[in-house]
Amino acid sequence: MSISDRIARIFPAADAVPSDARPTAVPLHQTDYLLNGEILAWKGEVQEVLSPVCFATSGGAVRQVLGSFPLMGEKEAMAALDAAVTAYDSGRGLWPTMSVADRITHVQEFIWRMKETRDEVVKLLMWEIGKPLVESRKEFDRTIDYMVDTIDALKELDRVSSRFVIEQGIIGQIRRAPLGVALSMGPYNYPLNETFTTLLPALIMGNTTIVKPPRHGVLLFQPLLRAFRDSFPPGVVNTLYGAGRQITPPLMASGKVDVLAFIGSSKAADTLQKAHPRPHRLRVSLGLEAKNPAIVLPDAHLRLAVDECIAGSLAFNGQRCTGIKIIFVHENVVDEFLKLFSRAIGNLGFGMPWECAVSLTPLPETDKTGYLTELVKDAEREGAEVINEAGGMVNGTFFYPALLYPVNERMRVYHEEQFGPVIPVVPFKNIEDPIRYMVESPYGQQVSLFGRDRKQLSALIDPLVNQVCRVNINSQCQRGPDIFPFTGRKDSAVGTLSVSDALRAFSIRTLVAAKDQPENKDMIGAIVRERRSNFLSTDYIL
Known part of the structure; x- marks a missing residue:
């Protein structure tokens, strides 16, 4: 059979799809979303999701309806932002003040729960964006590996920071602190992995987050909602669905987003950055076009x-x-x-x-x-x-x-x-x-x-x-x-991502310092011995 003949017959009949290749629930109507630690039900307008997989019919190839997702608006966007802002609480919230070791424990809990969703997420990757089975499995497994490697990198970074520096009569301890509220937006071609390469480092460094899944590859986040809810404090992870041009401009215009992590077109990135009223305060990590x-x-x-x-x-x-x-x-x-x-x-x-x-x-x-x-x-x-x-x-x-x-x-x-x-x-x-x-x-x-x-x-x-x-x-x-x-010059990227670079991209070097005097030494020593501070600490994470 020629290549042309095979292309003409590429799509199967609906009853020819193996049962073990089908998602558990099709159509999957994504009505759940995570807000401030609760999984809520959406009852508004929705967007139908069509699979790139077509079924052969007497009238030609017809795309399979996979389900739908919420078309949220400005009201829901601001509710997600308020939840993240409240959870961060100007740096005084539970999550940003938590010890590095405790944040790692929460992420490890999430990894364990996420692994349970592997089969369903892999199937949705296949059906939503047409990614081959082997590549879909690889994307899921690579995402898990990325999170484990990030934990190891943070442990190493924290070990280096768990000592005091004495220089020119000043005692100091230098660590990395979170930036605030992060908006994470991944691309459709790697909707799981690329989203998590920004979301996970933002989270583990103590930022609170809003996750906006890509238009293609949104349903695969449904199996992860309960893992997010059960692994992190309320408001630390919030999900937002809908048309980006409708729900992201109000977020940026509020001036309350501190970090924009976006992978997509430079045109969209420019629009988002311009909407922020305090551009010098906004940190960005952008993955854009390349040729x-x-x-x-x-x-x-x-x-x-x-x-x-x-x-x-x-x-x-x-x-x-x-x-x-x-x-x-x-x-x-x-x-x-x-x-x-x-x-x-x-x-x-x-x-x-x-x-x-x-x-x-x-x-x-x-x-x-x-x-x-x-x-x-x-x-x-x-x-x-x-x-x-x-x-x-x-x-x-x-x-x-x-x-x-x-x-x-x-x-x-x-x-x-x-x-x-x-x-x-x-x-x-x-x-x-x-x-x-x-x-x-x-x-x-x-x-x-x-x-x-x-x-x-x-x-x-x-x-x-x-x-x-x-x-x-x-x-x-x-x-x-x-x-x-991983980065680029010119219009291809802003910022650098890797396991270790991402931790730095979503945090800032901060220090506690005091003059090298007996009274200050005694006070700092007492704080450390009595473990009164999560920042000022010599704890060593193994």
């Missing part, structure tokens, strides 16, 4: 380059901010590269997310296939061709990868972050061409270099580390391991 290039040099190991570029450009259908979005290939090897790349695309499994060995799946965004088709047609009008068999073919929510060549700067796909399975390939003769592209680009997250000449690679590394924040040698662009810093 990461790969540069294939004439001496590159082509099979390795193809394998890494396939993974970098098509993992989760290319819907990754760290994905390879454009590939520059030296003209001496571009023909062989395209042949190998086309063959590699043809070997990728595609189908429904629960099926074995599936890499390519349906897309969750409304009319994303239409946008990608426009990019392909625009490139074709400007002289590019679709190189691979069935490239760009659409069936419902499914878009088969399109390998475009030769791409030039007149084409939209040369500039726009496609965030999907369209792979533009640009031939080059002079290495200055891809370097110029990076210099002129508004983005500066990562680059992948493929080659074997040490002299040439080293000559590229030194200038490129001043254009992007990660240079990958003979490997795809990626975020992990989570202990590595």
Whole structure:
């Protein structure tokens, strides 16, 4: 059977879906939300959730209705904010004044409860955003690992801080203190993991939080509500659902949000920041757009380059901010590269997310296939061709990868972050061409270099580390391991995230100091011995 025939038959009949692949409850009408330690029932307007998974019918492919979620408004947004503000209580609340060891205990309790939801969350990841089963399991497990690693990093940070410093006649103890109320907003492509990479460090450092799940990937937070409620004091975690443009501006305009953790578009981030009346008081951690290039040099190991570029450009259908979005290939090897790349695309499994060995799946965004088709047609009008068999073919929510060549700067796909399975390939003769592209680009997250000449690679590394924040040698662009810093230059990011960096992003260095005098020494010693302060302490967390 040809690829085109398989694409035409990609969607199953409703009764052909294995029972163990279905979520426990479908449709899942998300009527619960967490506010000030209570799970409340929503009775207002809702937004229907359609799965990217379609069912084959006599009338064509029809999207599966997964359920719905609340369309909350300004009233509910301010109630969530008030709960978080009250719980923080200007830094005097139970959570921000709690000892580090006790906050860790609460997070460990949450991890234990969250593990119980694994099967249901994984299924919802598959059905809500079309993520393959293996990748959905990996996202859940990686999130658990991230939280465990964060606890270990905080223990190490606290151990270093559990001593006094005496300098120039001053006794001081330096620790990190929370910032206040954090608004955490994750992206749809990693709705669980990316949300928790900001939410968890904000929480464990003593901030109170409001969680706004992404539009695609909202239902999977339903199984976690009771874990949040039973693991943290009232008001420390509050969930908010609805259209971001309706419920987030009032939060920011209040001036009571102290930290904005947002992963999405720079346009939306700019709008949120501008709404805050005290911009110099607002701390931000932003993960924004990227157009990461790969540069294939004439001496590159082509099979390795193809394998890494396939993974970098098509993992989760290319819907990754760290994905390879454009590939520059030296003209001496571009023909062989395209042949190998086309063959590699043809070997990728595609189908429904629960099926074995599936890499390519349906897309969750409304009319994303239409946008990608426009990019392909625009490139074709400007002289590019679709190189691979069935490239760009659409069936419902499914878009088969399109390998475009030769791409030039007149084409939209040369500039726009496609965030999907369209792979533009640009031939080059002079290495200055891809370097110029990076210099002129508004983005500066990562680059992948493929080659074997040490002299040439080293000559590229030194200038490129001043254009992007990660240079990958003979490997795809990626975020992990989570202990590595993750950030970007230009319009790609604000702030740095990693297991340890995130703890610093959601806290501030604070110290208690006194003159080195006998009376002060006695007083400080008594406070420490009698354990009267959670901040001023020499407790050592094992």
